[in-house]
Amino acid sequence: MSGMVERLQALAGEDTEVCKERCRVIDLASLNLFAVEYGLTRREAEIAALRERVLPARYMRNLGTVGFDGQIALLEATVGVVGAGGLGGWIIEGLARMGAGRLVVVDSDVFGENNLNRQAICREDNLGQPKVEAAQQRVAAVNAAVEVIAHQVRLNGPQMMVELLTGCDVLVDALDSLPTRLDLQRAARELKVPLVHGAIAGYVGQVMTIFPDDGGLLRLYGEREVPQQGIEVQWGNPAATPMMVASWQIAEVVKLLARRGEPLRCRMLFMDSEGGTVDLLQV
Amino acid sequence: MQIQVKLYAMLRRYGPPLPRGAALPLEVAGGTTVVKVLQRLGIPDHMPLVSMINTRVCKTDDVLSEGDTLSLFPPVAGG
Numbered sequence: 360m361s362g363m364v365e366r367l368q369a370l371a372g373e374d375t376e377v378c379k380e381r382c383r384v385i386d387l388a389s390l391n392l393f394a395v396e397y398g399l400t401r402r403e404a405e406i407a408a409l410r411e412r413v414l415p416a417r418y419m420r421n422l423g424t425v426g427f428d429g430q431i432a433l434l435e436a437t438v439g440v441v442g443a444g445g446l447g448g449w450i451i452e453g454l455a456r457m458g459a460g461r462l463v464v465v466d467s468d469v470f471g472e473n474n475l476n477r478q479a480i481c482r483e484d485n486l487g488q489p490k491v492e493a494a495q496q497r498v499a500a501v502n503a504a505v506e507v508i509a510h511q512v513r514l515n516g517p518q519m520m521v522e523l524l525t526g527c528d529v530l531v532d533a534l535d536s537l538p539t540r541l542d543l544q545r546a547a548r549e550l551k552v553p554l555v556h557g558a559i560a561g562y563v564g565q566v567m568t569i570f571p572d573d574g575g576l577l578r579l580y581g582e583r584e585v586p587q588q589g590i591e592v593q594w595g596n597p598a599a600t601p602m603m604v605a606s607w608q609i610a611e612v613v614k615l616l617a618r619r620g621e622p623l624r625c626r627m628l629f630m631d632s633e634g635g636t637v638d639l640l641q642v
Numbered sequence: 643m644q645i646q647v648k649l650y651a652m653l654r655r656y657g658p659p660l661p662r663g664a665a666l667p668l669e670v671a672g673g674t675t676v677v678k679v680l681q682r683l684g685i686p687d688h689m690p691l692v693s694m695i696n697t698r699v700c701k702t703d704d705v706l707s708e709g710d711t712l713s714l715f716p717p718v719a720g721g
Contacts, residue, residue, distance in 0.1 A: 446721045535721035558718040563651045591720030631651045636662050641697035
C-alpha cells in the first residue's frame with residue numbers, strides 16, 4: 360500500500376530507547392488512526408508497525424523478554440484456552456495483555472457467587488453471565504487487537520476438542536476435571552501442538568508443558584482408573600493458587616510462541632505455598 | 643536396603659518433621675513394594691495419590707530397589 364511505511368514513521372514518535380534497544384514507539388490513538396486510514400484491524404496495524412520496527416507503546420515492557428519478532432509471533436498466534444474459570448480467567452487476561460492475537464476460549468459454565476473469590480473475570484455485576492462471553496468483553500476492554508473466539512459448550516471427548524481447537528498453535532489446560540484433561544492431551548496429540556497443563560488444589564499447584572510425543576498426564580494418571588477430581592474437593596481453591604499457576608502457564612505459552620527460554624517439558628513444577636516449597640518432578 | 647521417600651503437600655504429615663524438601667531415608671527389606679512403604683508410613687489405602695520411583699510413574703505393587711527415591715504426591719485437578 361502506498362506510503363504506508365512513511366505514514367507509520369510520521370505517526371511514530373522520535374527514536375527512543377526501550378529495554379536497551381533503540382526504536383520508535385507509536386501510541387494507541389495514532390495506531391487506531393493508522394488502522395482506520397488503511398482499513399486494517401488493530402491486530403493487522405500492530406503487526407505492520409512491528410515489521411517496520413515501530414513498537415506499539417502498549418508492548419514497551421514486553422520488548423525485553425520477547426523482542427520484535429516474538430511480539431509479531433504472539434500477535435499472529437492462536438491459543439486455545441480450555442476452561443475460563445480460576446486458571447482460565449487469569450490466563451486469558453495475561454495472554455491478552457501480552458498480545459496473543461487470537462484466543463479460542465471454551466467453557467460451558469456461567470459465573471456463580473462461589474467464583475468471586477478467585478476468578479479474574481467474575482464480578483458481582485456479571486453473575487449468571489456465560490464465562491466465555493464475559494471473557495470476550497474483558498479482552499475487548501483490555502486489548503482490542505486480540506480476538507476471542509468463544510465456544511459455550513460442554514466438552515465431550517477428544518474428537519469434539521479436535522474440532523473446536525483445530526488451528527490453535529498451543530493449547531492451555533484450565534480445566535477442572537482429570538478425565539477431561541486426559542482427553543485434552545489426546546486432542547493435543549492429534550492436533551500435534553503443545554499443551555500447557557496447570558492444575559490447582561488448596562495451597563498446591565502444578566504446571567507442565569506437554570509436547571505431542573511426551574507422556575505427560577497420560578503417563579501420570581493414565582494407568583489406573585482416574586478419579587473425576589483431586590484433593591481440591593477437600594481443600595477448595597483460594598485466590599492466590601490459581602493466580603500463581605496461571606502466571607506460570609502464561610509464561611510457558613509466551614515462551615513457546617516467542618521461541619524463548621526452555622519450557623517445563625518432562626518436568627512438572629509442583630508448588631506447595633503452605634510449606635513454601637517448589638519442586639521439579641521428572642515426568 | 644535403603645530408599646528415600648519424598649512426601650509432597652498434605653502427604654507430608656505421614657512422615658516425621660523434616661527440613662522443607664528433604665527426603666526421608668527409610669531402611670526396608672529387599673523386595674519391598676510401594677504398598678508396603680505406604681502401609682509403614684500409615685497412609686490409608688483408599689487415599690488417592692500418584693507414586694513415582696525415581697522418574698518413573700509406578701504402581702503400588704512395584705518393587706523398590708536399593709537407592710530408589712519414591713515420590714508420593716496427591717492428584718491435583720482443580721482449575
